[in-house]
Amino acid sequence: MIRLLSFFVGILMIICSQSKFDDQAACSIDVADTIQTAIYVKLDSLGIPECYHARIFTPVCETERCYAIEIDFYWDLIGRFMGYDTIPGQGLTKLDHIPFTEADYNKLDGILANSNSPLASFSKEELVKNTRSSELDGFTGATIREIKDAIVNGAVYSCYTLWHIANGVVVDSLQKATAQMFNRSLVNKLVDQNNQEVYYFLIDNFSDEDFRSYLPEVLISISNGKGYYAKNAIEKLPEDILKESLVQTYFTTSFDKLDYFAQVALLKKLSKITLSEDLITAIKKTLDDRNSYKNDLINNLLIKESDP
């Protein structure tokens, strides 16, 4: 059974879980103290990485009774948890082996999808208090109030364990794994998602060499990014890349479309570089009647260009 976290992610996950193409081990994580689990990258029909998959096998003890959980997990290429598949005959259970209901599974979807869950802030030992309470969850104590909405009743340790597997150190590992696989088709595919978080993932993980290799993709992301993305991406561009004619041509046509703060970020970087006449003209056109830091930077550029 495929659990759909949301329509969009759900579609991706169906693609991911149905991918027939061969997996390759991308990394591994420790799901329990002693169990290391391999995570596999799933490829699309063109052989480009699509998502990550792992069959998780982990013991969970709800109070005094322990269970083994076996479940398939999926993450996208930047480590965001996408969802899970239960394995026939291996459905999740709560205290006393009571099987999860449909409502429990629905709740678990939301719990695992929430990367900001309060479960992040507590150790396993802190989840239950040994006090009298109407919120009894097991034989030994009450679930602490802070996580009440972040668990399925009667399955506090299962939820905790699964959430940490889904959203814990794995995120970093998967991001590193993806970064190691960077090639033109993968970066192209990522940029095509037109997703701000993916854009930031790329510029945060690109080496100077990557910026050079994937320059067209970076420039596309600058055009499509929202908020301060253009500013931040420009700030990350290695300086010598700005000398390249592709870059100067790009900014010649797009300078006036950049927001003010991205323009300022770019002008700061251009101060040490020889610029094409077209770019200078394009920049000069944006000179404002009123004083601004941007104007100052443009005027400095013009002085520098006229008196090299």
Added chain:
Amino acid sequence: MRTISIFLACIAIYFTGIAKKPNGILVEAESFKNKGGWVIDQQSMDVMGSPYIMAHGMGTPVADASTSVTFPKKGTYRIFIRTRNWTAPWSSVAAGQFEVQINGKSIGQKFGISNKDWSWVYGGAVEVEDENVEISLHDLTGFNGRCDAIYFTQDKTDIPPDEIEKLDALRVNLLGLDKEPEETEFDFVIIGGGMAGTCAAISAARLGVKVALVQNRPVLGGNNSSEVRVHLGARINLEPYPALGNLVNEIGPGKGGNAQPKDYYEDDKKLQAVLNESNISLFLNYHANQVEVDGDKIINVIAENIETGERKAFKAPLFADCTGDGTIGYLAGADYMTGRESREQFNEPTAPLEADNLTMGISVQWFSETLDEPISFPDIKWGLPWTDEKSFAITRGDWDWETGMGRDMVRETEFIRDYGLLVVYSNWSYLKNHYSNKEKFENEKLKWVAYIGGKRESRRLVGDYILTENDLTNQNFLPDGTAPTSWTIDLHYPDPENLKKFEGEAFRSIAKHIKIYPYPIPFRCLYSKNIDNLMMAGRDISVSHVALGTVRLMRTGGMIGEVIGMAASICTDKNVTPREIYLNHFSDLEKLMINGVGDPDIPNIQDYNLGGTLMETETIE
């Protein structure tokens, strides 16, 4: 401390419309030497004529307020008390009753009972047997009895006036307020010592500007002070100027939470931060209520001490209105907006079709504490009719105890705050005395109820740019962007269920949120369009009602304060107006915003109440 404001009208004084000599002694209650348990309330002084004192005992009569008065001669005096029955709009029983005592003896009647509006109540004839007399106000109920002034006269035809203008003339004449106020000159005068004004003052002072900070309460912090107890909200240190907010971080409380014990709000931390700046002259307890204008410029702002009535004139080439109410702009003739704009006016999807006056309200927050043994609370007869179904079986009233939505936030402040008190007491009295499960509240003591209302919205002064919902939701970054607003567009409305239960006068509110990405507020929203030397910071900046929903948060207001403090340094150095900064010197301001004025090395411990901001990598669900 002040000397007591008692002045004898021995000289011939004429005042408007009364062709006779006032022949009395006016004793202002707020000037009493010993306030006992009474508190000064100046919130409505521009409407009812004066600060007054109030017995805010939360059900327990407060200690007497007293003062000594020297009479010119012994004899029989007629006595008048300026007071009102604050529960008269809702009940025939008066909540706040008190006695007046002369040398420890009651003059024989109770006050705070008869009159709905502020007026003089005749208290009979009193015999003054010694020139030196001790006058006391003796609270009988602990429920906000209030007294503005006491008037003694030997002239049977001398009745003090109720009309505000005439009363004002009487005060001016009898209290010697007619003399020219002492004038002091500064580079920059900031009116209002909330988070915005306080940050503006420190920011400007650190950049070398000689600042006067004028605040009409004894503490700084405004809504974040221990008088109101709203915690700071929204984010600091954001793009495009991450150094903005360092000062907010420096002076803001380390702990979050609304309606919490007093120490949460760290009043002293804010005060000390201001006192540490040698360029700031701090004027606490001064309420600015007069402005001298020359053409499009403010020359002087005149403020009155809320305790002594003493007036001071603050002269400067540059002013900042951080009053929240836009008081200075209003007095100077600045263009302003109130209420809700129509959808058509700024093409805002969230605006109502027709403009109206449904502003956000004033919060009167409260909480109780649990004692080891039962404690009673008066079974009040003047509260609203209450039932189990109407009651809120809780021990703390948060921001959503909000009154006055749809009323005039400036003219009706006293009514709005009083309604807040009325419903808190009505609910609590019911829980303690009649609630079906009243045992649950047996050991609960009403510990704190605000008497300074937490106001969200009043006048918004119009700048060269008016920020609207569309700028925010379209992320329409403008070149003069400054401090980023980051809270949701958070607009409050009367809770429909509560509105129905309480016949159109709701006291509980709901909030509707629209998520936005942080958005840098244009500098043109921070100075008046038609008063050349007036800037603003806080909730009275140039925004639509809808946009106010996000910019009104106090961390944002504090950052705006940082920005106008920086602007003040440029105005001072270059002798220019704020508009000229925008036109001709904006790069200087940008550089200052890049550097910031706060200490960047203090760790950010204010991780509370950041709000549902959409950060760069998040998408709208």
